[in-house]
Amino acid sequence: MSESESEPESAGQITVVLPDGSELEVDAGATVEDCAYEIGPGLGRDTVAGKLDGDLVAKEEPAYDGATLEIITEGSDESLRVMRHSAAHCLAQAVERLYDEPKLAIGPPTDDGFYYDFDDLAVDESDLEEIEAEMEAIVDADYEIEREEVSVEEAEERLADQPYKLELLSELAEEGEQVTFYSQGEWEDLCAGPHVESTGEIGAVKLLEIAGAYWRGDEENPMQTRIYGTAFEDESDLEAYLQRLEEAEERDHRKIGNEMNLFSIQDVTGPGLPLYHPPGKTVLRELESFVEDLNEDAGYDYVETPHVFKTDLWHRSGHYENYEDDMFIFDVGDDEFGLKPMNCPGHAAIFQDQSWSYRDMPIRYAENGKVYRKEQRGELSGLSRVWAFTIDDGHLFVKPEGIEHEVETIIDMITDVLETFDLEYEMALATRPEKSVGSDEIWEKAESQLRSVLEHRNLEYDVEEGDGAFYGPKIDFAFEDAIGRHWDGPTVQLDFNMPERFDLSYVGEDNEEHRPVMIHRALYGSYERFFMMLIEHYEGNFPLWLAPEQVRVLPISDSNLGYAHRVANEFDDFRVEVDGRDSTLERKIRAAHDDRVPYQIIVGDNEEDDGNISVRDRFEDQEYDVETDAFRAHLEDERDEKRTEPDFLRD
Incomplete structure (x- = not known):
């Protein structure tokens, strides 16, 4: 560091840059919260956390000279993330209260909630209600969440029976440095924060599911128990989120993919x-x-490139050093090969x-x-x-x-x-x-x-x-x-x-x-x-141009089956099927709707006598006495223009 760069701190002052580009001069050692109070007492009181050069930090974190500083207050996405981090701590505290000596791993916030990983914990989905109730008791107790800086040596003593925390500790700081603990009631955790001031500030909480997760994401490491949850400022936001989850479950591509016979992922x-x-x-x-x-x-x-290349190509492109852990690599004789993780080196080789x-x-x-x-x-x-x-x-x-x-x-x-x-x-x-x-x-x-x-x-x-x-x-x-x-x-x-x-x-x-x-x-x-x-x-209801089956012809009775096939031939440049099953029209309509076919053509004696068709769309609207040529012309326009919804009956 040059003398000019070190001068502000040696003089007892540092300068931070605020989001609007203005500069704020504060005493060296001033925390994020101190900086907020310098800006204004109201902002200081409302400070939840801060961002230093884009990193979310506790409000007790010291600022440093030249840092870009953003103050985090309630109501922001970042403050919700802080609250969810505190909810993860409540989850771990509840689990430790209810179960004998689980081993704690990590418990971060996520975009949609939080999770905590445990080892030596035997629970299933039926246990979530009890754990959630204990979490709510912790929230109601309104424990103060206290931040404490301790030496690495003291941290090692506190974490003597927590092997995963000790592993994290060994990576966090060298001997002689300080690390932070957060405590609430009888419970504490090694954590960098930030957190809300008390458990009572945690809003509406819901535990969602249990999954398995390898420690540090490595399949060579032990499989742990991961409990997922979410938290929001109030019950109405939580209910809205749970409704979105329910709708997302209905739209799950794996479920719809199976219903529509789109794809499978098999053990074989x-x-x-x-x-x-x-x-x-x-x-x-x-x-x-x-x-x-x-x-x-x-x-x-x-152009076309092979699926497999010698790893010489990946060394040359830089992928090997950056993607080796994510590549499928194998030996053939004296040569090492890899399945391609990207197409670009092959294209560069063609150009070369x-x-x-x-x-x-x-x-x-x-x-x-x-x-x-x-x-x-x-x-x-x-x-x-x-x-x-x-x-x-x-x-x-x-x-x-x-x-x-x-x-x-x-x-x-x-x-x-x-x-x-x-x-x-x-x-x-x-x-x-x-x-x-x-x-x-x-x-x-x-x-x-x-x-x-x-x-x-x-x-x-x-x-x-x-x-x-x-x-x-x-x-x-x-x-x-x-x-x-x-x-x-x-x-x-x-x-x-x-x-x-x-x-x-x-x-x-x-x-x-x-x-x-x-x-x-x-x-x-x-x-x-x-x-x-x-x-x-x-939700599987693809636009006409994408739909696997675009039109289904439904004969009302077996006597109309021949006419149904003649009608289908009029639409031979579309993906069209005839439902010739011995079934009622109502069941055929329901089957076509469940199969998410954009249009159904219904033909019976009246249609056959008049040489026309009836058309029904996926919205269950229907029009009778439709000319075949007119419907085909509409389908061509709807397909070629790639319209997002069937609109023949909505023009």
């Missing part, structure tokens, strides 16, 4: 390796066709195999490429987290001066996709992560380029510090589904590092070799995750 294939059945593959093929049309219009050429001129640029490659990530088994869940998934990948090799145009074009493609599905979305600029490759200069240049594109188009965006890819910054799109959940989706990523690692070049107008910039982009993110989201967003 292994975890995280989905099998797509004909109806599910039909939806995927429509999604692929949509993207292929967009790629063709934007000038992409399709030819000589390019500035006249050829940009080069745009596309591939629906299957990739493999060795996720922990406990994290695998339906299509949302799998071992094998397919990315609608695109990689562009462009001249530096062409970056802005190409990124803008990609943004247009992504927004076209999201707006086609009528999805509300937000954008974020994700910056350099801690684990990355490349120089500071390269990263600063890449981040500046993406920021310039966003600001040139006056696009609203957040900044997600440290969330970039290891090879470059990115613009991420997140969208909201029908019940208000947010999902990560499409992305566009700038990469100055891969071209360096693969020594990619093109000959410029000056006849000299120049380095291209590589752009990574995906319009869905991955087919599996996007498909999963669509299943839940639409």
Whole structure:
């Protein structure tokens, strides 16, 4: 540290930067709460916690010179997170009261609630009610939550019978440093905080489920018992959340996938390796066709890369050092191979195999490429987290001066996709992560380029510090589904590092070799995750253009079966089926509704005599005496325009 940097603290003063960019000078050693009081006594009294350079900390945490400081007060998302952290402590205290000597692991807040992991604890779902009641008693007791700094040596004594806490302690501080404990009533825990001031400030609490979780997420470690819960400021917010959970359960893509015969994940294939059945593959093929049309219009050429490469490629690209633990790696003879975790190195190798001129640029490659990530088994869940998934990948090799145009074009493609599905979305600029490759200069240049594109188009965006890819910054799109959940989706990523690692070049107008910039982009993110989201967003009621079965013809009686097949032939460019079962019309209608078919065509003696049809949609609206040609023309428009709802009976 230079003399000028150390001067404020040596003079007894430090300067912190507030969210509006203004500076606040306070005494060295001032805590977050002290800074709040300096701003105003009301803010000081309302302080729950703080953020120092983006990190959520206790209000007792000392500020430091040059830090960006944000004061956290009640009513914010961060204050809810603080309260949920305290609820996790109540959970652990309740469990220790009710059960003999469980071993405590970790208990963090989450986006939707909290959890705590225990070892040596035998409980099941039937025990949650009793644990929850004990938690409520702790809340009602309104214990003061006290923060205490102790030496590592004293902490070791206090945690003598808690092996997992001792392991954490060994990583938190070296001998002679201080660590923090939080206590409430008779109970205490090693914890950095922050927490609310007393257990009485914890609002409405609900325990949700019990699951297994490996210690530190490592399958080589012991399996622990994880208890999930949630907490909100009041009962009304909790009830609203529980209703959303109930609706989410009804929309669960695994349940609907089974009902609609879309996919399965079987023991014979292994975890995280989905099998797509004909109806599910039909939806995927429509999604692929949509993207292929967009790629063709934007000038992409399709390529194909193998599933397996020598790990020499992954060493060269940087994936090995950053993704080794997440890769499937194996030996063949004297060579080491790996299933590809990403498609980009293969595309770089294709580009490298030819000589390019500035006249050829940009080069745009596309591939629906299957990739493999060795996720922990406990994290695998339906299509949302799998071992094998397919990315609608695109990689562009462009001249530096062409970056802005190409990124803008990609943004247009992504927004076209999201707006086609009528999805509300937000954008974020994700910056350099801690684990990355490349120089500071390269990263600063890449981040500046993406920021310039966003600001040139006056696009609203957040900044997600440290969330970039290891090879470059990115613009991420997140969208909201029908019940208000947010999902990560499409992305566009700038990469100055891969071209360096693969020594990619093109000959410029000056006849000299120049380095291209590589752009990574995906319009869905991955087919599996996007498909999963669509299943839940639409609750299986896909738009006509995506529906595995678009029209079902229902003959009223066996005598109308021949006419039903003749009608079906009139719609042979759609996915149409005839329900020829010996069953009542009411049961056929109910079956088509349960199978989530957008339209039903009903034919009986009247329709056959008149040469017309009756049409019924999934909303149970029906119209009689419909001309076949008119309905077919409507279906063509609805399909080709990719409308999100059947609207023949709603025009």
